[in-house]
Amino acid sequence: MEETKPNILIVEDDIELAQWMQEYLLNKAFSVAVMHNGEDAVVHIQSHNPDIVILDGMLPGIDGIDVCKVVRPEFTNTIIMVTARDEEIDEVLGLEMGADEYLTKPVRARALLTRIRKHLERQQHASNPSGRVNDIVDVVKQLTFSRLEIDKQTMIVTLRGENIPVTTSEFDLLWILAKQAGQIVSRNDLIKELRGFDYDGFNRSIDLKISRLRKKLGDTSSKSTRIKTIWGKGYLFVKDAW
Numbered sequence: 618m619e620e621t622k623p624n625i626l627i628v629e630d631d632i633e634l635a636q637w638m639q640e641y642l643l644n645k646a647f648s649v650a651v652m653h654n655g656e657d658a659v660v661h662i663q664s665h666n667p668d669i670v671i672l673d674g675m676l677p678g679i680d681g682i683d684v685c686k687v688v689r690p691e692f693t694n695t696i697i698m699v700t701a702r703d704e705e706i707d708e709v710l711g712l713e714m715g716a717d718e719y720l721t722k723p724v725r726a727r728a729l730l731t732r733i734r735k736h737l738e739r740q741q742h743a744s745n746p747s748g749r750v751n752d753i754v755d756v757v758k759q760l761t762f763s764r765l766e767i768d769k770q771t772m773i774v775t776l777r778g779e780n781i782p783v784t785t786s787e788f789d790l791l792w793i794l795a796k797q798a799g800q801i802v803s804r805n806d807l808i809k810e811l812r813g814f815d816y817d818g819f820n821r822s823i824d825l826k827i828s829r830l831r832k833k834l835g836d837t838s839s840k841s842t843r844i845k846t847i848w849g850k851g852y853l854f855v856k857d858a859w
Contacts, residue, residue: 622648623737626667628658628684629699630676634724638671641726642733655679662688668740669733672716674700682714689715693784695736699724712825717786719822739785760795763857765834765843767795774833781833786811790826794844794854803851827852 625647629635632653639649650667652658655676662670662684670692674681681698689696698716712719717736720728760767766775772788774781783791793810794802807823827844830836836843845853 622646623669623733624665624667625649625733626658626661626665626670627651628653628655628670628676628681629673630654631673634722638724638729641729645730647733653677655681655684658684659687662692666692666694668694669736670694670696671729672696672698674698674719681716685714685716689784690782693782694740695785697729697732697736712822713828715784715829717784717822736785739789760792760798762795762798767792776834783830783833787826787830787833790823791830794852798854798856801847801850801853805851807851 625642627635627638627642627649629638629651630653635651635653639651642649650661650665652661653676655678658670658672658676659679661667672681672684676684679687685696685698696716698712698719699722700719701722718732720732758769760769764777766773767788768775769792772783772785774783774788774791789811790807793807804823811823827846831841831844834843843855845855847853
């Protein structure tokens with residue numbers, strides 16, 4: 618039986634850029650759909666659940682940030698936001714609304730492909746944890762901290778008996794921190810584990826994912842009790858704060 622190709626949705630109103638990305642990804646053996654506005658993208662995401670969404674920040678009608686806001690409560694696969702270099706505010710807002718990371722224009726083919734493959738690998742592991750031959754198996758599969766449970770096998774986070782919806786990238790970040798509970802983990806180490814390259818001093822994606830995790834875990838007081846920021850060093854997951 619023929620292997621199912623990963624489904625990529627490109628949402629981009631620049632026709633030439635959208636066509637270039639589509640042709641490039643088709644040549645890399647992906648199934649690719651293209652939308653040119655936010656309204657169509659929302660319908661497609663909700664009805665087809667693509668594996669990866671490549672989403673332009675500036676779109677006619679509903680822009681990329683609003684698309685994230687609308688679909689993210691139910692859509693747990695990867696959203697990669699694409700922004701112009703002078704749209705730092707949109708980058709931050711997009712990540713806050715649920716984008717997993719962002720690329721700046723002009724989009725580089727290798728950077729795009731690397732990010733897609735890394736996120737697909739994580740999602741495949743999430744749906745079939747035992748299916749990867751070369752994966753390094755964690756001895757620990759479940760972490761429990763008072764009223765918080767984190768299950769690596771099912772990628773389910775439970776707080777006070779209720780499931781907390783998290784994206785694949787949010788779970789990966791939480792697992793890395795929780796597995797090293799009581800130890801400071803630097804942003805550089807987090808980014809190398811999650812994305813495979815060194816921290817450049819400006820990347821905000823880790824900080825914003827931490828902010829989203831805190832909100833979902835109810836850790837939103839002025840002094841966080843579960844995931845602490847250690848200024849100049851990184852983050853500390855507290856072993857038993859609650």
